[in-house]
Amino acid sequence: MKLYSYFRSSASYRVRIALALKGIAYEYVPIHLVKGEQRGEAFAAVSADRLVPVLEVGGVALSQSLAIIDYLEETHPEPRLLPREPLARAQVRALAQTIACEVHPINNLRVLKYLSQELKVDDGAKNAWYRHWCRSGLEAVERQLSQLRAAHGPAALCFGDSPTLADCCLVPQIFNAQRFAVDVSGLPLTMAAYEAGMALPAVQQAQPSACPDAEG
Amino acid sequence: MKLYSYFRSSASYRVRIALALKGIAYEYVPIHLVKGEQRGEAFAAVSADRLVPVLEVGGVALSQSLAIIDYLEETHPEPRLLPREPLARAQVRALAQTIACEVHPINNLRVLKYLSQELKVDDGAKNAWYRHWCRSGLEAVERQLSQLRAAHGPAALCFGDSPTLADCCLVPQIFNAQRFAVDVSGLPLTMAAYEAGMALPAVQQAQPSACPDAEG
Numbered sequence: 247m248k249l250y251s252y253f254r255s256s257a258s259y260r261v262r263i264a265l266a267l268k269g270i271a272y273e274y275v276p277i278h279l280v281k282g283e284q285r286g287e288a289f290a291a292v293s294a295d296r297l298v299p300v301l302e303v304g305g306v307a308l309s310q311s312l313a314i315i316d317y318l319e320e321t322h323p324e325p326r327l328l329p330r331e332p333l334a335r336a337q338v339r340a341l342a343q344t345i346a347c348e349v350h351p352i353n354n355l356r357v358l359k360y361l362s363q364e365l366k367v368d369d370g371a372k373n374a375w376y377r378h379w380c381r382s383g384l385e386a387v388e389r390q391l392s393q394l395r396a397a398h399g400p401a402a403l404c405f406g407d408s409p410t411l412a413d414c415c416l417v418p419q420i421f422n423a424q425r426f427a428v429d430v431s432g433l434p435l436t437m438a439a440y441e442a443g444m445a446l447p448a449v450q451q452a453q454p455s456a457c458p459d460a461e462g
Numbered sequence: 463m464k465l466y467s468y469f470r471s472s473a474s475y476r477v478r479i480a481l482a483l484k485g486i487a488y489e490y491v492p493i494h495l496v497k498g499e500q501r502g503e504a505f506a507a508v509s510a511d512r513l514v515p516v517l518e519v520g521g522v523a524l525s526q527s528l529a530i531i532d533y534l535e536e537t538h539p540e541p542r543l544l545p546r547e548p549l550a551r552a553q554v555r556a557l558a559q560t561i562a563c564e565v566h567p568i569n570n571l572r573v574l575k576y577l578s579q580e581l582k583v584d585d586g587a588k589n590a591w592y593r594h595w596c597r598s599g600l601e602a603v604e605r606q607l608s609q610l611r612a613a614h615g616p617a618a619l620c621f622g623d624s625p626t627l628a629d630c631c632l633v634p635q636i637f638n639a640q641r642f643a644v645d646v647s648g649l650p651l652t653m654a655a656y657e658a659g660m661a662l663p664a665v666q667q668a669q670p671s672a673c674p675d676a677e678g
Contacts, residue, residue: 294609295560295602306549306613309606310563312528313555320548332536333522339529344511347526351567360594365583378576386511390525393510397522 247272248302250292252279253457256350257311258299259418262452264315267409268322272301276459279355312346315411327411334398338405341390341412345419349383353422373426380419380428384436387416391435402442409446417443421454463488464518466508468495469673472566473527474515475634478668480531483625484538488517492675495571528562531627543627550614554621557606557628561635565599569638589642596635596644600652603632607651618658625662633659637670 249265249272251258265272277283277298284296292307293300301308301317308314319327328335351357353376361367361375394405404412420440423430430437443449454460465481465488467474481488493499493514500512508523509516517524517533524530535543544551567573569592577583577591610621620628636656639646646653659665670676 294605295564297564297602304549306553308549308552308556310556310559312563313552313559316555317548317552320551332533333520333524335536336524336529336533337522339532340524340526343526343529347528347563347567348511348513351563352573357568360591361581364594365577365581365587365591367581371581375576375581378580386513389510 248275249273250275250277250289250298250300250302251457251459252277252298253454253460255279255298256354256418256422257297257346259421259452259454260311260346260414261299261301261314261318262457263409263414263417263449264318264327264411266448266452267325267327267414267446268318270318270322274458276457278459312342312411315414319411325408327409327414329405329410334405337390337394338410338412341387341394341404342415344383344386344390345415348386349380349419352379376426377428380423380426384419384423384428384430384433388433388436391439395435402439404439404443409443409448413439413443413446413449416440417449464491465489466491466493466505466514466516466518467673467675468493468514469670469676471495471514472570472634472638473513473562475637475668475670476527476562476630477515477517477530477534478673479625479630479633479665480534480543480627482664482668483541483543483630483662484534486534486538490674492673494675528558528627528631531630535627541624543625543630545621545626550621553606553610554626554628557603557610557620558631560599560602560606561631564602565596565635568595592642593644596639596642600635600639600644600646600649604649604652607655611651618655620655620659625659625664629655629659629665632656633665 251274277289283289284298290296293309295309299311301314308317328338358372361372401407403409404416416439467490493505499505500514509525511525515527517530524533544554574588577588619625620632632655
């Protein structure tokens with residue numbers, strides 16, 4: 247298995263966490279997003295959508311972090327990253343997608359670049375954009391966690407005491423939020439789940455600073 | 463089962479297609495996004511993230527269209543919306559997520575509103591924004607379909623000849639693209655899959671103009 251990744255890519259970080267949690271060995275292939283390597287010829291031959299992460303497996307280049315993690319869950323079921331019960335599975339997926347579909351896409355590198363380069367938005371307004379979508383998304387996460395706690399009782403991580411797909415998404419999002427100085431006050435359940443996630447050895451192993459292509 | 467939906471919401475449309483394909487009856491509860499009903503007190507009591515669609519089932523309000531469709535797939539497995547084989551499942555999921563995570567979130571109503579109201583972007587630049595992200599996402603879809611055809615042979619729909627999760631996402635996205643006059647030339651596989659999807663009775667039944675809250 248080969249993972250095309252960029253150390254700071256939040257979507258790549260999700261997959262690295264899932265691989266580490268499941269104890270799956272892989273070859274790390276760095277793609278430098280800031281240098282634009284994802285648009286180069288070599289990577290275009292691998293990836294139809296020119297995005298990281300890509301997991302190369304069985305002669306196929308799988309894209310989209312959540313699709314990759316679902317594939318890993320189906321082919322390497324232990325430890326499980328989704329609860330067994332369908333409603334609970336859906337709630338964990340919804341938490342993950344609140345981050346992956348409502349926050350991250352609006353704030354990723356190419357969107358921020360478009361704001362600067364095409365719309366001539368200055369850095370202050372660009373940072374305000376990042377913080378607005380990140381904060382409102384995290385508030386939705388906090389409300390979802392609160393509903394989950396009300397229904398299922400206290401939990402150390404996003405759902406229960408074992409890491410799930412939701413933790414694979416939450417940790418990288420908060421990591422990024424902190425880089426952009428997003429206000430994370432008043433989000434006690436979210437931040438407690440993040441801290442508990444960060445303490446997991448698999449997350450430590452997957453974090454940006456532990457990647458072969460890490461920069462200071 | 464109760465579906466909170468807005469006729470023009472592309473994410474709601476995805477779920478309506480899945481429900482229709484599986485022949486599941488449900489109560490339709492309209493939430494008027496343009497009037498801001500998703501931020502009102504009544505809906506806030508239902509939905510943690512103040513977004514449609516929400517599927518109320520078993521006393522739980524499920525959010526996020528892809529999580530809802532996965533739930534439907536797990537609890538009403540026939541007809542299947544995902545192939546059986548894990549790699550193929552992941553490819554169908556990746557197609558769906560290319561739309562749901564790379565195109566739609568950047569172009570939805572609240573983002574377009576922020577561009578106008580906070581960043582004072584004029585209508586021309588706002589439409590260019592929509593078209594840019596939609597077109598580049600659809601080009602990624604076209605490349606993915608081309609890879610799938612090369613590996614699996616011709617197909618009437620996104621994957622094979624039966625509708626999948628990918629069709630549930632593609633049809634509403636193209637429908638929206640046409641509303642915004644996005645250039646869809648040079649995307650033969652994508653447009654053929656869209657036309658075949660639109661011809662399905664379930665899609666006809668789920669389309670915006672067939673919703674109880676449809677406006678002219």
